[in-house]
Amino acid sequence: xxxxxxxxxxxxxxxxxxxxxxxxxxxxxxxxxxxxxxxxxxxxxxxxxxxxxxxxxxxxxxxxxxxxxxxxxxxxxxxxxxxxxxxxxxxxxxxxxxxxxxxxxxxxxxxxxxxxxxxxxxxxxxxxxxxxxxxxxxxxxxxxxxxxxxxxxxxxxxxxxxxxxxxxxxxxxxxxxxxxxxxxxxxxxxxxxxxxxxxxxxxxxxxxxxxxxxxxxxxxxxxxxxxxxx
Amino acid sequence: xxxxxxxxxxxxxxxxxxxxxxxxxxxxxxxxxxxxxxxxxxxxxxxxxxxxxxxxxxxxxxxxxxxxxxxxxxxxxxxxxxxxxxxxxxxxxxxxxxxxxxxxxxxxxxxxxxxxxxxxxxxxxxxxxxxxxxxxxxxxxxxxxxx
Numbered sequence: 001x002x003x004x005x006x007x008x009x010x011x012x013x014x015x016x017x018x019x020x021x022x023x024x025x026x027x028x029x030x031x032x033x034x035x036x037x038x039x040x041x042x043x044x045x046x047x048x049x050x051x052x053x054x055x056x057x058x059x060x061x062x063x064x065x066x067x068x069x070x071x072x073x074x075x076x077x078x079x080x081x082x083x084x085x086x087x088x089x090x091x092x093x094x095x096x097x098x099x100x101x102x103x104x105x106x107x108x109x110x111x112x113x114x115x116x117x118x119x120x121x122x123x124x125x126x127x128x129x130x131x132x133x134x135x136x137x138x139x140x141x142x143x144x145x146x147x148x149x150x151x152x153x154x155x156x157x158x159x160x161x162x163x164x165x166x167x168x169x170x171x172x173x174x175x176x177x178x179x180x181x182x183x184x185x186x187x188x189x190x191x192x193x194x195x196x197x198x199x200x201x202x203x204x205x206x207x208x209x210x211x212x213x214x215x216x217x218x219x220x221x222x223x224x225x226x227x228x229x230x
Numbered sequence: 231x232x233x234x235x236x237x238x239x240x241x242x243x244x245x246x247x248x249x250x251x252x253x254x255x256x257x258x259x260x261x262x263x264x265x266x267x268x269x270x271x272x273x274x275x276x277x278x279x280x281x282x283x284x285x286x287x288x289x290x291x292x293x294x295x296x297x298x299x300x301x302x303x304x305x306x307x308x309x310x311x312x313x314x315x316x317x318x319x320x321x322x323x324x325x326x327x328x329x330x331x332x333x334x335x336x337x338x339x340x341x342x343x344x345x346x347x348x349x350x351x352x353x354x355x356x357x358x359x360x361x362x363x364x365x366x367x368x369x370x371x372x373x374x375x376x377x
Contacts, residue, residue: 014325014328018327021324021325022326026351072299075297147349147351148351149324149326149349149350149352150326150327152297152348152349153326153329156346157327157328226353229353
């Protein structure tokens with residue numbers, strides 16, 4: 001097997017090991033949030049599409065890094081956007097947490113939430129009407145932009161591959177493949193975590209649901225603070 | 231006696247819970263017990279011994295910040311290495327993926343290369359640079375970067 005092919009396996013393996021450590025810590029609260037909001041619905045496909053969306057974003061970022069052949073140029077462009085995505089994800093997680101504790105009349109997004117007016121209410125009603133697991137693909141794509149150390153490391157490799165490529169197009173293809181391999185590698189850990197957090201006894205016990213709400217509120221605040229200070 | 235599917239389901243989830251808990255707890259404990267830096271890289275170059283050689287590492291420009299292109303300069307004291315060393319960049323107790331700096335010889339004992347130390351959103355700043363002279367001869371530098 002050539003060195004060019006083996007780098008994809010290296011990053012597939014890296015994604016797999018990083019998934020069980022770093023990603024469970026970073027994306028775990030998001031997986032937990034999705035699971036608790038999907039109370040009466042099968043959760044496998046929504047979680048799968050969330051993860052595929054995340055991987056698609058990594059592949060697009062990898063293509064950009066490979067095309068440019070520079071990590072620092074890409075990172076300087078992304079930096080400002082990523083901090084606000086992290087802060088916004090924190091805000092959404094905190095709002096959902098408040099809804100779950102009953103302190104904010106949001107209810108469960110995919111069940112009988114009280115009707116709300118305004119932009120937030122309209123967005124939540126749209127979520128309630130959404131029956132397709134495909135909805136979680138763009139959610140995953142957006143959340144794939146949350147800043148993450150191992151993602152940056154994989155992007156460094158994508159940019160290096162772009163520098164060594166014969167053309168920008170080949171660099172983009174190679175960078176994209178590295179990041180896709182990395183993203184696919186992270187999926188098993190988060191799918192296993194989703195299986196755990198989707199346990200029906202966990203989702204159907206009111207006190208666990210409220211405790212989960214408090215955990216989400218704390219996590220959301222943590223994400224917001226980290227995002228704003230990033 | 232036939233196995234009960236419900237019991238299997240509960241056991242399966244209990245095992246998954248335990249595994250996820252162990253991984254998370256292991257990660258948290260590892261992060262809580264970060265080692266102390268052995269190199270004040272923001273002040274200047276650092277020297278460590280590796281076998282019967284000395285390895286001096288400097289990173290420029292100062293201050294050493296994450297997410298910018300950095301020049302890594304390694305000087306090997308004693309017998310010159312047979313091949314240019316490689317630097318492995320990592321965070322202690324945090325899997326960050328493979329990030330290696332390839333060095334080119336400036337002369338027989340001095341080597342240089344460029345690389346990037348990525349930023350960890352956890353806010354942790356302790357990084358390690360392991361200068362690998364051979365499979366058994368390595369020097370590990372622990373230092374703090376700035377964000």
